[in-house]
Amino acid sequence: MSRLDSFIRRLEAQRACLDLAANLVAAMSGPVLELGLGNGRTYDHLRALFPGREIFAFDRALAAHPDCVPNADRLFLGDMRDTLRRLALPAPAVLVHADIGGGGEAASRAMAQELVALVARHLAPGGVVVADQPMAEQGWTAQSPPGGVAVGRYFVYRAGVPRA
Amino acid sequence: MSRLDSFIRRLEAQRACLDLAANLVAAMSGPVLELGLGNGRTYDHLRALFPGREIFAFDRALAAHPDCVPNADRLFLGDMRDTLRRLALPAPAVLVHADIGGGGEAASRAMAQELVALVARHLAPGGVVVADQPMAEQGWTAQSPPGGVAVGRYFVYRAGVPRA
Numbered sequence: 001m002s003r004l005d006s007f008i009r010r011l012e013a014q015r016a017c018l019d020l021a022a023n024l025v026a027a028m029s030g031p032v033l034e035l036g037l038g039n040g041r042t043y044d045h046l047r048a049l050f051p052g053r054e055i056f057a058f059d060r061a062l063a064a065h066p067d068c069v070p071n072a073d074r075l076f077l078g079d080m081r082d083t084l085r086r087l088a089l090p091a092p093a094v095l096v097h098a099d100i101g102g103g104g105e106a107a108s109r110a111m112a113q114e115l116v117a118l119v120a121r122h123l124a125p126g127g128v129v130v131a132d133q134p135m136a137e138q139g140w141t142a143q144s145p146p147g148g149v150a151v152g153r154y155f156v157y158r159a160g161v162p163r164a
Numbered sequence: 165m166s167r168l169d170s171f172i173r174r175l176e177a178q179r180a181c182l183d184l185a186a187n188l189v190a191a192m193s194g195p196v197l198e199l200g201l202g203n204g205r206t207y208d209h210l211r212a213l214f215p216g217r218e219i220f221a222f223d224r225a226l227a228a229h230p231d232c233v234p235n236a237d238r239l240f241l242g243d244m245r246d247t248l249r250r251l252a253l254p255a256p257a258v259l260v261h262a263d264i265g266g267g268g269e270a271a272s273r274a275m276a277q278e279l280v281a282l283v284a285r286h287l288a289p290g291g292v293v294v295a296d297q298p299m300a301e302q303g304w305t306a307q308s309p310p311g312g313v314a315v316g317r318y319f320v321y322r323a324g325v326p327r328a
Contacts (some may be wrong), residue, residue, distance in 0.1 A: 003204065045167070068167065
């Protein structure tokens with residue numbers, strides 16, 4: 001499989017997992033967190049999936065397309081370990097999407113492990129975590145990825161709800 | 165359609181057009197040119213599609229993944245208008261893939277227009293051009309994109325062969 005093939009499958013998996021998450025939390029209320037705004041493509045997808053919700057975006061530095069930059073009061077720049085630690089949400093999050101990869105596999109896994117307790121602190125009971133890295137946490141259950149998504153390509157967890 | 169949706173469709177279209185091109189030139193001999201190496205994902209796909217051929221890659225500066233960097237004698241860095249003008253190929257190219265976009269739509273279209281005569285100079289009769297921008301040239305005929313590729317999303321041309 002070429003890198004182009006692999007990249008397309010990763011993006012398709014990401015989208016399928018976000019679409020699944022939107023269904024899982026449809027009946028809940030609360031904001032969405034985007035960890036790793038990047039160029040803003042998935043932020044734009046989240047805006048389309050969650051038209052009525054607040055979406056808070058986090059990244060080390062702003063690199064998003066001008067059309068995909070959140071309002072300043074919903075954009076948190078800097079080390080995510082710091083910004084998540086200081087974050088005060090209006091209500092617990094129903095979805096956290098963590099797209100952390102890019103700095104090499106080992107570094108990305110290590111960062112995910114550093115973030116997982118901070119994510120758990122902001123997640124509502126029944127809330128969903130969609131991540132490009134494994135992010136197992138006590139009280140979360142791994143959800144089966146949507147059909148067509150290979151095991152280990154993208155990850156879905158739910159807080160305090162039995163395995164689907 | 166979100167930017168994520170649109171990006172996935174663009175990559176799927178790119179891959180489908182390259183796969184089509186590989187079939188169109190299968191019986192011809194000659195090298196492949198990759199204009200816009202970028203991160204090297206499509207270069208890696210071209211390596212998989214054309215295992216026996218020389219692939220020459222061009223870009224303003226090297227930004228490719230370490231696994232996707234061509235040998236120095238097949239890598240041409242700098243302004244493509246200059247490197248293509250000075251290029252001496254061992255044989256005319258059977259395929260030129262031009263992935264130019266990124267600097268804004270108007271700038272990308274203008275660059276494509278500047279490159280088209282240089283591409284034509286290096287293309288074999290019956291050779292194929294796959295491009296992210298319109299690149300009409302005298303003697304080239306637009307090919308129908310593969311099934312599933314929306315009109316205007318990616319472009320395929322063939323030199324000196326009637327419309328498919």
